[in-house]
Amino acid sequence: MRVFIAGATGVYGRALIPRLLARGDEVVALARSVDHAQAIALPGVELVAGDLLHEDPERLRRAMAGCDAAAHLATAIRPGATGSDGANTTAALRIDGTRRLLDAVIAAGVGRYVQQSIVMAYPDGGDRWLDEDTPFDQGEERAPTAHPVVTMEAMVRALDPGRVAWTILRGGSFVGPGTAQDAVIERLRAGTQTVPGDGRNWVSFIHVEDIAEATLLALHQAKGGSVLNITDEPIRNGDYLDRLAALLGVPEPARDPAASRPRSFRCSNAAAQATLGWTPTHGIWPAVAGR
């Protein structure tokens, strides 16, 4: 299979590409700077210089010509970013970028499509399980990220799955080397990490290697028309940070009751397990060196 990837140079793309190549696939990778794409400059990867937000539509179509599948993994939010860093560009990548990619997919006759989405657009679920039927939280204050995600997913859902077998993968918070987990480990070691609120909010993590495996399966074999949470077993934030501290051999982080409790995402991955025959195998804990 020949697979076009936007966002191929990111932590997720770098986990996905070796899997595709090992399976005998060819990859066409969109990268804003080919010079910065050395990590994915592997035999079987064709690098195409381009910016998803500014690319000439005809050039994008030509890059996709002959591809069997395409995936949108691009984001402008860097691992560990806080506040609104990159949020506007990410919203544009989700809305304009998705529109541009889908137009090219249709024009080039690409038959399979994977859209990366996020579970963080669900409403605060407290202790309730969140599955794919839970409506996204569109309130500006409660989930400012939700609106572009809703629009993005709506564009994908509007595709005829008989023509383009689409799958939306709603990823949990990434863990693994190169993800925001690195910064949490650094803060725990430095003694500056705290647990906001009472720490009882749930977090649904996913190892980048596990989401890469789910993406490989969706690109190759999903029937189309599925929206799937790609998450590992949820854990309460306080328990996660305490256990991570224990693994690192450092003191448990202090609770910060004055800080507002983060939203709680206790997400079920049952649909992904049933649809893709996938199950996470890497866990959420780092291999700790230098203890």
Ligand SMILES: NC(=O)c1ccc[n+]([C@@H]2O[C@H](COP(=O)([O-])OP(=O)(O)OC[C@H]3O[C@@H](n4cnc5c(N)ncnc54)[C@H](OP(=O)(O)O)[C@@H]3O)[C@@H](O)[C@H]2O)c1
């Ligand atoms: N990180 C998480 O916890 C998390 C959780 C759930 C879902 N996700 C989703 O997973 C996807 C990838 O995340 P990631 O962690 O791999 O991000 P990342 O490591 O920061 O990589 C971002 C990628 O997006 C590309 N990109 C940025 N702006 C672009 C533009 N204008 N045109 C084309 N490409 C552009 C970057 O390419 P360049 O080489 O050109 O910079 C890079 O390949 C995103 O859809 C994100 O929403 C992330």
